[in-house]
Amino acid sequence: MEFTQLSLYDQAILLLAAIVLFTSFIMLAQPRIVPLIHAFAWQGVLLAVTTALVAYVTNNPHLYISAGLNLALKALLIPWMLHRLAVRLNIHRDMEVVKYPSLTLLAGASLVVFSYYVAIPIVQLSALVTRNAIAISIAVILLGMLLMITRKKAISQVIGFMSIENGLFFAAVVSTFGMPMVVELGVAFDVLVAAVLFGVFFFQMRESIDSLDVDRLNRLREVDE
Amino acid sequence: MIHWLLALAQTLLFIAMAPFLLGWIKRVKCHMQNRAAPSLWQPYRDLGKLFRKHVVLAEQASWIFRSTPYIVFGATVVCAALVPLVAVDLPTAAIADVIVLVAFFSLARFFTALAGMDIGTAFGGMGSSRDMMIGALAEPVLLMAVFTLAMTASTTNLSEATTYTLNSGLVLRPSFIFAMLGLMMVAVAETGRVPVDNPATHLELTMVHEAMILEYSGRHLALIEWAGQIKLMIYMVLVANVFFPWGIATRLEANDLAVGLVAIAAKLVLLGVVLVTWETVMAKMRLFRVPQYLGFAFLLSLLGMLTHVVLETGG
């Protein structure tokens, strides 16, 4: 279907999907902790708006609840918790040097192309108006994993993990118009519990190895070479 | 024949209005920074003063130094002829496309850089070296934005591309939005505005463009300054008319042309305010942060191209 023939709402959904991808790239390139958390929060907000729009266009009222849940959890609660954690650990002014930012950017772009390539057969099967966004959701998942790989600070890795979950949520919204409610609630609570556990874990980690750099976790090795 | 005369009239209007646009930008900037603003006609007075002054050349200046202002001015005016200002469908838009436009800017930059090196001082060399670096990094961004535009509109002819956007109606294309943002960031870099270069400074550590033209005086300097103003206007008209073409005249009749004139004037006024807000909010970056800035612009254009391939085609 030609892009110009889509309704304005459909175009808006695709536009918001593109901006979600953009926030993923921003998170990849952002070296400072607090703006990273903010970018993650904005990704949550955009996802909530997109879900609400999909709910409006396809007449699926339960997606409004999904959108609200996502907004409350991903855009408000978890960023607030992470911010408070960063302040308590006194790392909110830290900067993390991103090695080779251009390489990371190119890797991200190749991942987007790869997700597109992977999504082609799915796109051809689906008849939904949002099917083009499936590739974007796969890309958000892969970019979240790339974020986890290229960062050393534990808090950036948490955000990468949450971003993967964002991508999964988005994929569910655009391909099957949401997951069953019970699954949604379960996943949401799991993520919340994970956030709390991470907080506890960080304090433990800092006490045992005196740093929040995950590369230093190799100090926990029992055997000395 | 009448079309060619209209095209010539449009070009002359373009180069005549460029100092006015700069006057407007300066005025808004002063208001925003709580300073007393000069009159809107001040750039004209400055150009007039420079044209009347005598020229002082350095002893070592060669013919390259002397002819560069004319070459730069000629190339920039030809670029102004290519951009649809008030009407589309004029024959001058077909004599070259947007890739040639970018290449002509490259011609102007080449000669200005040579003129900077001609005198044999460290200022000129420094300005030339920095400007060529910034220009080199800005090219792929520009090309990627052009690509995104051309892949959607299937043409690199600016007039045709504008007509295409006009005929599609109001479409929220993510690719266009990203490409436009990338183009705006590159426009700031290429025209030497904050945060890449400060057009008002004469301190050597912060100069890029000013360092290259430091030795120019009199009418040579007037031509180069005017060419700089035309270049800024070209970029702003590109952003305004290619991405938001509503109001531009599609037929060459009197009321359509009048509407087109009013439309472009309003769009330029608005864009001027946007530019000034950006300049006031951002601080000038040090030179080796500019690659990161342009890298971000490249990310935007790249995303524009990728979202075009992924989201807007296929299916």
Place this chain on the structure above:
Amino acid sequence: MSPLTLAYLALASALASGVLALGADRYPALLRYGSSILLGICGVFAVFAGAWALIDEAPTTDLLALGLPWLKWHLRLDPLSGFFFAVVGLLVFAISLFAPGYLREYIHPKNRQALSALGLFTGLFVLGMLLVLLADDAFVFMISWELMSVSSYFLVAYQHQHAANRRAAFLYLLMAHIGGLAILLGFGVLSGFGGGFTFGAMRAAELSATWASIAFALAFFGFGMKAGMVPLHAWLPEAHPVAPSHISALMSGVMLKVAIYGLIRVTYDLIGDIQWQWGLVLLIIGSTSTLLGVLYAMLQNNLKRLLAYSSIENIGIILSGLGLSMIFIGTGHKILGVIGLIAALYHILSHALFKGLLFLGAGTIAHATHEYDLNNMGGLIRRMPQTAVFFLIGCLSISGIPLLNGFISEWLTFQTALQAPVLESGVLRSIIPVAAAVLALSAALAAACFVKVYGVAFLGQARSRHAARAREVDVGMRAAMGLLAVLCVLFGIFPSTVISVIDAIPNLLLGAGPPSATARGWLWLTPISPKVASFSAPLVLVGILIFAFISYLLLRKRTVDIRRGHAWDCGFGSLNSRMQYTGTAFSMPIQRIFAPVWDLKEEIEETKNAAQPLHTEGMRHQLQALDRSWSRVYEPIGHLVLVAARRIGMIQTGSIHTYLAYSFFTLILLLWVVT
């Protein structure tokens, strides 16, 4: 009288110029004037033969009874070889104008080498190149390829008293032969399926997709190594600077193109059935070569080495154009593939012209100032005004500035890349714009590089005594450069005329011509259609001239009002030439940004006075930018070869008993196999 007859005359003149030079040890004028005139005649014949073949559009073939009695030489002149013939001829003619003046310094008794060798091998080199273009069977091709390589080896090693030159020549010969081996194997595959060594038999051969890919890979490796694509390029920056400048012009301007001719001939003509994956490989390697070539060129201060790396960049552009063409042909869009091929051919022509011009310019500067290092030149625009103009045109052309020929080929390449949306594969549609962006980056970096070259060499103040005392060179050398410069400008302003002549080649190879390149007449260049993109170089030029002229007329004053004064020096006093930017300083921002590309070693030594420890009296700065491909590619391969050789060397024990045992066991094995 056919084009082939003219070609034979060209071959004969080249051979004659070589033979005549045999007497040059006694009579140097034979070399300077006799050989050069014969080379000039060869060039003229070659240009006419090539142009005739292009206009005629029909191939002419011949069977010469040279070589072995049952393996006669098949020769063929068709539009493709005619085009390259004309390119070679143009450059040879320019060299023949340049040589008399330039060779004067080789006759000087202080550095007297065997002049006969120089003249003989130049003639043989030109003969070899022309024969390669005429070859219609594998034997003639390989024989003339070898002739070309070996005679250029002797030319590269001409000043063999320096050990570095000998090493460079050895590396050149080694890589030429490895490439030649790959080409031979490629021909072997083709002839195995075709049942004969003639190109006609190979054309008719039916190859399966795998074997076609193997043949293409071998040909690509062999011809690519000769053309200088990354990572097989290491010989180029070593060999080209070392040869005499007019030979470097021939090597860079023409010999690299003969390698591309081989690639086009094998892929488009002999194999015929192009697969798009080959195009993708070509595009990726081409883009990489372009970017790395120009980045390495940026940090060079030796002018000829810089030009050699820049040749790598331009070969990358040609390969990218060919790659795009192959992608379109392989996916069924033949017309767009035609445009890609034309873009590549135009760049071949342009590069021969402007690289020849730049190398001749480097030779002129060396002749006048005895300097090759950019940091020792400066201010030459006042000492050598005409050379400065011609060199400027060369620098503008290579930077892709509009209204010169370099821009036309770049514009055509970008237009081809912009047709990517017709492809079905989304992956290809994403990769092609990124490759085009890399090309744009390289073009802009090339402009920066040549601003540095021209600015440091010609502008500013002289940085050494030699540069301050340079004098303009003689008429012949200037005429050669002027001819090439005029051609650069003409081919930039009248592209449609050139394309209407070149389109015989895609008609021959692909059976289709460009759709509407000259649809609106000779004034307009519209490769795909007027609505998609149109460019009228003559009209743009007229526009600029009118505006520049009008502004000049309006602004100039009757009385002399231009005053000369001192340049602004911040009030510190007299400026000297050490206060200018050097070449290294100019490329420093780009070096900082792209630092991982080179192997950088920087040393800064400050000498301080013991009495004033905070005050630096003197400083020594040394920057070495090494090619990473040496440490990543060549040294590991060399190491592997040595290790393997050592292992195999264990067979050689030196004891007679072992050797007798080898013979004994081989005999037993053979007897057993036979029964």
